Amino acid sequence: MRTTVVLLQAISCCWLVSATLSKTDAKKSHKAEAETTPAELSVLDRGLVVSDTHWKDIVKEEKRYSAHIKKGFQGQVLGYVTPWNSHGYDIAKMFGSKLTSVSPVWLQLRRRGPETFDVTGLHDHDPGWVKAVRKSNKKVKIVPRLLFDGWSYQDYMSVLASEDEIEELASELLDVAKTEGFDGFTLELWSQLGGNKRKELVHLIKHICETLKTKRLDCILVIPPAVTSSGQPGMFGREEFEQLAPAVDGFSLMTYDYSSGSRSGPSSPLPWVRDCVLQLAPTTQWRQKILLGLNLYGLDFANQGTEPILGVRYIEILREHRPKLLWDEYSAEHYFSYKRNNAVNIYLISLATELGTGISLWELGQGLDYFYDLL
Template sequence: MKILNALLLVTTTYYLADATLSKTDSKKASSKSFETKTRLSDVPVQSRGLVTTDVKAKDIVLDHQSYCNKKVKERHVSGDVLGYVTPWNGHGYDVAKIFASKFTLISPVWLQIRRKGRQSFQVTGLHDVDQGWIKDIIKKNSKSTQLVPRVLFDSWTYQDFESVFNSEDEIEDLSDALVQTAKDEQFDGFVIEVWSQLGGQQRQGLVHMLTHIGQALHQAKLQFILVIPPAVAPGTDQLGMFGKKEFDLLAPVVDSFSLMTYDYSNPHRPGPNSPISWVQACVQILDPESKWRKKILLGLHFYGMDYSALGASGEPILGSRVPKWIADSSQVLS
């Protein structure tokens, strides 16, 4: 399988944010975080012996938040790299400014679009927009990193979707609302997350609406990234709610697909977060001939799940918890 572009879902204090944890989960995890001072070095981690199959417990505790100051602007991925930033993880904003050059796309989780009535749409969440932070990102990266906030279709009913699908005027007004917001706020485009809301229904209507949105964004010279669910339903051999047919129809008008190849397991079927065979199948089913492979941003998770924890859904295991576990274990460090 060809090397894919990477979508980085950020959850630990080292990364930006995440796109799957809820605000509640994030607060739970942060309350248990292991605080250590970020350490800078002029020597790459490879030269310090930190990239190895023989990992030492003490190195994890001492260096889990260290990075090479001279390498912060180097990128080793030829294609696009997308990272999410969430308002409830304030440290992510600082990390984004430090490592922004490693990302071609940064998506703050800020916005929602609401249908207020016939041909009436409103983009909400603008109170979370931090123009000072945006200017810092642009200043430090000379526009090489683009800001593409995520947009959720918040509080939409099935009837709302049907009304929009059946009206070219409504689709046009919806597209205009997004374009105008991007112009007003100086965004470079949007990450649109809507497909899973209808549970695999109304695929034709969704393709039609998203095609028009994509065309409108491109006409305004804006980026259009579409979040899509896995092509193979987790834990089964069944096809998911987004398949090759929809992929082929939308690929010409979508700049990148944010593929959700994570959260494979659940409390009723605990196990790995992203089995490699499943991840490969999700990509190959969508694009078996690699025609549009460069547009697939493969979802890479940087968290695990603890299904033995109290609660119906378990809780996330963030990277910041691991060094605390190690440090608390006298046997490991002895």
């Protein structure tokens, strides 16, 4: 039988959010049924956020959340939603009061030819859902992710070298935002060039963001970690951050997937996350614009590679294998082994509070519903 090590990363609060069973509880039947009644107290007030968590408490409590509790986290909170995870749409409505912005993963920007751009994916735009989210929070911003998709290297070179191309691109985004009623965009393009043409990318992004700002639209940029898992500088550094910070409203920092492939390990070790922030913003001037990435999925490491584990499957594994959850003090994450994870790491939220950053959640609906008590 193969032993698979599952690491519960710093993303959703389920692994931390479990209390130690009393001796009396331990004598009860091993059968654990989920409680579905609303919780008057948050997971913190119920004493569920502990390092010595127990599988039975997670199974019992994961459906008991406190949607009525007001947002306690002071920074920006960006939540991603994807069309392939319908529960994320429900989460955005249920906990909309705790989100400052929602980024549906709907859109792609394509270059059709010289000075010709087209935004695709608009068929996924659901005005009824957007209206429901805004009903839960009048101030929430809808900023769809815009992926620069299908671009050749020559497409990038042509656009980066031409002010006319850049002007046309920004104008297309303004038109789409106005027509669709969006509050801005979350741009994903930096990693596509593998760290090359940084100066030119900074110019392009500044132009796009400044154009959006003329119509009071938000501009968020997805950025890779400032430090790689091997300790080397990443593709986006302090110089680019300081140049873009005055124009960009938020930097969605991908501080997760530290361990990948066949190498088992933590997803978002706390010292690494801290280093990623401090490398970009050693002073606090622009730090509030950094949105620490918290992944709401776990990782299952097996012989054939790494597999993401979402909340439903996580609960199934706990019920079936009843594993002992172990605490890694260094990374501030839980993990366990089983034969043949998933958790929000409150320590990452505490780190965001300490450093004065915001957070970005990839993605809403992947983890367990009581994670949002921590926001």
